Amino acid sequence: MEIEITFSCECGAFxxxxxxxxxxxxxxxxxxxxxxEYWNTLTCDGCGKDYEAHxxxxxxxxxxxxPETVDLNFDVIDLFEEEDVVSEIKSTRQLDIxxxxxxxxxSLLRYSLxxxxxxxxxxxxxAQVVTAIEAYLSSSFISTVINDDALIxxxxxxxxELAKRQFSLREIFTQWEDLKxxxxxxxxxxxxxxxxxxxxxxSAVLDIDFGNVAWLFRAVLIRHDCVHRNGFDKDGNQQExxxxxIIELVKQCTRLVSEIEERLIARKEALAREETIGDKPRFPRxxxxxxDQTD
Ligand SMILES: [Zn+2]
Numbered sequence: 001m002e003i004e005i006t007f008s009c010e011c012g013a014f015x016x017x018x019x020x021x022x023x024x025x026x027x028x029x030x031x032x033x034x035x036x037e038y039w040n041t042l043t044c045d046g047c048g049k050d051y052e053a054h055x056x057x058x059x060x061x062x063x064x065x066x067p068e069t070v071d072l073n074f075d076v077i078d079l080f081e082e083e084d085v086v087s088e089i090k091s092t093r094q095l096d097i098x099x100x101x102x103x104x105x106x107s108l109l110r111y112s113l114x115x116x117x118x119x120x121x122x123x124x125x126x127a128q129v130v131t132a133i134e135a136y137l138s139s140s141f142i143s144t145v146i147n148d149d150a151l152i153x154x155x156x157x158x159x160x161e162l163a164k165r166q167f168s169l170r171e172i173f174t175q176w177e178d179l180k181x182x183x184x185x186x187x188x189x190x191x192x193x194x195x196x197x198x199x200x201x202x203s204a205v206l207d208i209d210f211g212n213v214a215w216l217f218r219a220v221l222i223r224h225d226c227v228h229r230n231g232f233d234k235d236g237n238q239q240e241x242x243x244x245x246i247i248e249l250v251k252q253c254t255r256l257v258s259e260i261e262e263r264l265i266a267r268k269e270a271l272a273r274e275e276t277i278g279d280k281p282r283f284p285r286x287x288x289x290x291x292d293q294t295d
Contacts, residue, residue: 002077007069013046024057027164034059085185089146094139098257101132102250109243122241123231130223133253137198138191144264146184151205158204195220208263215252
């Protein structure tokens with residue numbers, strides 16, 4: 001999460017800074033156990049005075065204190081609002097959105113533009129393709145898993161962070177919807193910070209093997225330069241992203257998306273067949289084995 005901190009310095013300057021913060025211990029089982037604290041130095045641009053900020057976080061609360069300030073204010077910026085997570089769970093338009101963005105990118109490449117403008121446009125297009133595949137992978141995974149109780153169970157069993165957390169039977173029966181929401185939010189946050197996590201998850205939970213996707217992780221690194229360095233690398237060289245590189249990336253992404261779609265459709269069809277044949281209850285029998293903790 002991010003915290004925006006504002007206060008006035010004694011020199012009269014106004015300090016407004018956004019800090020990155022890892023937040024509470026997310027694998028904790030109780031509010032008190034989730035306590036974590038952080039320290040950070042904020043420097044006044046006006047006079048150079050250093051201020052020591054102390055941040056303490058639990059699931060339920062975040063506190064910021066900075067000695068010698070009077071008008072301290074802070075705001076916890078949640079990366080994902082509740083409605084974002086809920087709409088991700090319900091979304092069925094991942095493929096349409098990916099298609100739309102990737103065809104738009106290809107259309108935009110066809111415009112003939114002066115070379116110096118082209119470099120910036122290609123940077124943006126490259127970054128957009130990476131964002132499109134990332135959004136597809138994340139959103140398809142989340143909506144597929146969260147809408148299938150058996151898959152949620154598989155995720156909880158196979159994910160090292162979630163496996164550490166004990167879910168009580170009370171939580172499972174009375175807070176099933178909340179629990180689904182928490183898991184979806186956890187996934188969104190995790191994938192947002194590290195796309196590499198998604199490959200083992202697709203494999204462990206959905207049995208979908210991406211194969212060698214070194215090209216994707218390389219593209220994520222290039223995107224980083226496109227977005228955060230305006231297309232220039234650490235040494236100040238402009239990244240040459242030509243049309244061919246973008247077309248190639250779109251092809252690779254589209255191939256991956258089609259493979260995943262095929263598998264997801266096959267899975268849905270198999271489930272539909274199962275449902276018409278047997279009267280196997282989908283919930284909650286299998287969940288009994290989830291936890292010994294009776295609360
Ligand atoms: Zn100052």
